[in-house]
Amino acid sequence: MLRLNCPWCGPRDETEFHYGGQAHVPYPGDPHALDDRQWAEYVFYRDNPKGPFAERWMHATGCRRWFNAVRDTATYQVLATYRLDEPRPDVLSEGGTR
Amino acid sequence: MSTTPLPEHPAHLWRNPEPRSSYDVVIVGGGGHGLATAYYLATVHGITNVAVLEKGWLAGGNMARNTTIIRSNYLWDESAGIYEHALKLWEGLPAELDYDFLFSQRGVLNLAHTLQDVREGVRRVGANKLNGVDAEWLGPEEVAEVCPILNVSRDTRYPVLGGTYQPRAGIAKHDHVAWALARRADELGVDIIQHCEVTGFVKDGGRVVGVETDRGRINAGRVGLAAAGHSSVLAEKAGFRLPVQSHPLQALVSELHEPVHPTVVMSNHVHVYVSQAHKGELVMGAGVDSYNGYGQRGAFHVIEQQMAAAVELFPVFARAHVLRTWGGIVDVTPDASPIISTTPVDGMYVNCGWGTGGFKATPAAGWTFAHTIATGSPHPLNAPFALDRFVTGALIDEHGAAAVAH
Numbered sequence: 119m120l121r122l123n124c125p126w127c128g129p130r131d132e133t134e135f136h137y138g139g140q141a142h143v144p145y146p147g148d149p150h151a152l153d154d155r156q157w158a159e160y161v162f163y164r165d166n167p168k169g170p171f172a173e174r175w176m177h178a179t180g181c182r183r184w185f186n187a188v189r190d191t192a193t194y195q196v197l198a199t200y201r202l203d204e205p206r207p208d209v210l211s212e213g214g215t216r
Numbered sequence: 217m218s219t220t221p222l223p224e225h226p227a228h229l230w231r232n233p234e235p236r237s238s239y240d241v242v243i244v245g246g247g248g249h250g251l252a253t254a255y256y257l258a259t260v261h262g263i264t265n266v267a268v269l270e271k272g273w274l275a276g277g278n279m280a281r282n283t284t285i286i287r288s289n290y291l292w293d294e295s296a297g298i299y300e301h302a303l304k305l306w307e308g309l310p311a312e313l314d315y316d317f318l319f320s321q322r323g324v325l326n327l328a329h330t331l332q333d334v335r336e337g338v339r340r341v342g343a344n345k346l347n348g349v350d351a352e353w354l355g356p357e358e359v360a361e362v363c364p365i366l367n368v369s370r371d372t373r374y375p376v377l378g379g380t381y382q383p384r385a386g387i388a389k390h391d392h393v394a395w396a397l398a399r400r401a402d403e404l405g406v407d408i409i410q411h412c413e414v415t416g417f418v419k420d421g422g423r424v425v426g427v428e429t430d431r432g433r434i435n436a437g438r439v440g441l442a443a444a445g446h447s448s449v450l451a452e453k454a455g456f457r458l459p460v461q462s463h464p465l466q467a468l469v470s471e472l473h474e475p476v477h478p479t480v481v482m483s484n485h486v487h488v489y490v491s492q493a494h495k496g497e498l499v500m501g502a503g504v505d506s507y508n509g510y511g512q513r514g515a516f517h518v519i520e521q522q523m524a525a526a527v528e529l530f531p532v533f534a535r536a537h538v539l540r541t542w543g544g545i546v547d548v549t550p551d552a553s554p555i556i557s558t559t560p561v562d563g564m565y566v567n568c569g570w571g572t573g574g575f576k577a578t579p580a581a582g583w584t585f586a587h588t589i590a591t592g593s594p595h596p597l598n599a600p601f602a603l604d605r606f607v608t609g610a611l612i613d614e615h616g617a618a619a620v621a622h
Binding site: 139158161166171189194 | 449515517547
């Protein structure tokens with residue numbers, strides 16, 4: 119069970135949250151300029167690192183707001199949580215991988 | 217159900233050779249799919265200068281962590297083609313490999329609990345029949361005849377409204393399947409190299425010419441990736457991306473019981489699937505944990521929910537004890553269908569994206585992947601499962617027939 123620190127409500131168990139996949143994936147700036155391959159990249163391709171990963175979570179049974187987290191996908195250690203309007207914090211996993 | 221005792225292991229299974237400096241084909245991943253690929257490279261295509269590299273021990277990843285269910289009742293023509301080919305290969309493999317891995321065609325029920333489940337199931341039975349896949353639609357009473365311990369009462373939160381039934385589906389002993397394939401591949405000259413992790417790829421121009429491992433460089437004419445949950449980690453080392461996300465998928469077994477559960481029961485809606493192993497354990501799985509992960513473990517609340525569903529469907533299980541839980545790492549695609557494909561790197565091929573359902577496809581995954589590696593182009597059965605479907609939009613959406621949410 120993960121324990122996530124909602125930026126508004128504080129630490130809560132994983133069961134209160136809904137997972138939203140990779141964070142910081144902006145909508146294309148000029149959608150009309152994209153070819154099919156670029157659209158495929160935007161719609162279907164996401165990073166899948168073994169290590170720290172910036173991802174979205176929503177506090178579904180609490181404030182129902184989205185936020186971001188950096189979590190290590192190998193150790194499941196939650197390294198940071200932060201608001202959507204904040205940049206990805208510069209955090210390291212135990213062992214020093216980024 | 218079968219009460220056959222477990223078969224004795226042959227005295228000799230496979231050698232443990234040192235890696236040679238060069239092979240015609242290097243397969244990355246010594247699970248069922250990698251071993252089946254090596255076996256068919258040797259038997260169908262006459263390519264025996266092959267190494268299978270496994271970072272851990274043979275078949276110790278997802279091959280040892282699945283719930284052993286084999287079926288082919290998928291919705292779309294492309295899926296029916298490849299999974300039914302797998303089922304037909306399964307039916308001949310024990311004799312072909314001369315190894316009784318207890319393939320037991322005890323049937324699979326996929327339950328319906330809502331009107332939409334019923335409509336999806338009836339539609340899929342029709343599609344299956346058109347594709348030559350054995351399938352029947354059963355009402356609640358007929359479901360209870362197939363599996364008498366199922367609670368088909370109307371007085372449950374999600375009553376059983378019926379189910380699809382595939383009589384030829386079943387289970388097999390997964391580790392024995394791997395050992396059977398490994399033994400034959402080894403006899404045909406394939407080097408199975410355990411504890412050999414691929415750390416990078418050697419390229420010449422746009423073409424792969426070898427792999428870097430923690431036991432040195434190994435040159436390769438062609439490289440096939442069959443590393444399931446870690447496929448995108450490898451692809452990144454090779455310089456391309458895959459449209460997959462890795463998730464923990466958990467399973468568990470109970471203590472041993474006398475034969476009580478005669479078939480396989482799956483429920484997408486209440487989210488559990490159950491069979492009884494030959495030895496007597498109840499084997500149960502659910503859906504994937506929601507978050508990305510490589511930790512080979514998941515969260516307890518997923519197990520709690522699957523057990524709640526299991527006890528409502530099977531009141532007789534209420535006093536069974538959980539003996540052991542574990543997790544595997546599955547790579548999930550956007551359309552819940554696999555990828556067996558050429559890649560942006562010449563000479564490199566990928567077999568991945570099987571999500572929660574790779575075990576049942578083992579022989580067909582090996583068959584089509586061997587063809588793709590040997591000829592450089594897909595077999596008709598895996599041509600629709602190429603990477604370019606995410607660009608063309610020709611997706612094969614099997615979220616319904618994949619039978620668990622992912």
